[in-house]
Amino acid sequence: MLRDITIGQYYPAASAIHRLDPRVKILSTFVYMIALFVVKNFVDYTYILVFLGASIFLSKVPFSYMIKGLKPLFLIITLTFGINIFMTKGEVLYQLGPLDITKEGISQAVFMATRLILLIIGTSLLTLTTSPINLTDGIEKLLNPFKKVGVPAHELAMMMTIALRFIPTLLEETDKIMKAQMARGADFESGNILKRAKSLVPLLVPLFISAFRRADELAMAMEARCYRGGENRTRMRELSLHTRDFIAFIVTIFVLVAVLVNRFA
């Protein structure tokens, strides 16, 4: 059940998107997000949709896999939809007790939900096509210029690598402890909110203990191998930009420009 969570997971494949430089992918994702938030009408979503559709197609990640990643966020999407549909003033179409459903509300709700879905799919494409190591390498390189003003680029990147590395481990651990407690008759699925929250104690206490134990062991193992931060560290694979990276970035910028022109001109 917990293994169904695909957010932040890497999907190994040999595709054009996978081969792109992680820096380009991170920056492009930012540009994509900006473009997404610049869009103010449905028509301009076309640019975003085409761009995203093409990226997904090139990435060779199955579309169903991406949809699965949306599942855990279903609640947030529904909530956004609900709030927008009821809270927007305008031409009343239908009354539901004290709440009004307006024409503008429906359009706004659909608009916001679409934006959220596009945001999630777009950003998850980054993690799906970039291995955690590449991702943090990219972040470290991008943060490097800020080192002078005291940003611990390497340490931040290392923290992220470790955090990402441990997501599957902790999920597995959760699954294991959950099963062990279920074997002792624990029930995580029924009862009211209070009861359910209480039923999580037998899960969370062992999980925290094991997370701390793992952190301790990892720190020890790193120190035993003389790890001491980013100073003078070299790397096995240096990142380098190719023509395909420039093309990809130019295409992304083009989408942003197109959206901007439509919005302001």
Next chain:
Amino acid sequence: MFMSIIIENLTHIYNFGNPFETKALNDINLNIEKGEFIGLIGHTGSGKSTLIQHLNGLLKPSSGKIIINGFDITKKGVSLREIRQKVGLVFQYPEHQLFEETVYKDVAFGPLNLGLEEEEVHIRVKEAIELVGLKFEEVKERSPFELSGGQRRRVAIAGVVAMKPEVLILDEPTAGLDPRARDEILSQIKALHQKYNITIILVSHSMEDIAKLVDRIIVMHKGNVALTGKPSEVFRNVALLESIGLGVPQITYLMKMLHKLGKPVREDIFTIEDAKKEILKLMRRN
């Protein structure tokens, strides 16, 4: 003979209909008699864990049936509580699931989940803690986290024993323990088996422990039952066991070697006690 566990055509497929689809169990058929002491062995990934998780309803079969003491646990709408009362499962490193402030409360977690009266819970907790070889008065108010590794493991086992299962499954209960704690835990499991005549399934990588304790061995390989029979029958198939990444007890190798060197000793010896007798016999003869 009354059957305790009947497994019919059990198949389990992980991630069905997805690129990561894997068949973990392939049409398993097994019968386990009431009160039998079973040793379950197999290479990592052979399907042992998947199999034992089916036995108390943690996993649902893709197809097939499991009947425990005449009760089909794979039927729709079966209460999971009832299954878990019948089948106790002790996972690997069970001390990692301890969470309560005191040993008493932790052991009482299972029985309380079964909805038992407080008095009955008290009796069971006391009994279970003593069964695993700890002193009830000494440990009951202590935090499980201040105990030693071996003691913590026993508390965790007591937590399952206190539910009084008819079938007790232990997944490598001695992994990572020192030799003394290992012997103690194994002898307590044996005592438990003899005292209550419950069915025990012991998963282990130690052929020595298996040879010493169990009535019957089930060998798993790639989701199938490769072999089953008495230790003396199973351990005869050295070549087969080795080909699937297992082996026979060290002492058996020694006896085989002696035999090869022309000493008149039996080859089908699996425990150190028997080997001792055999070697003494040989020496007296000389």
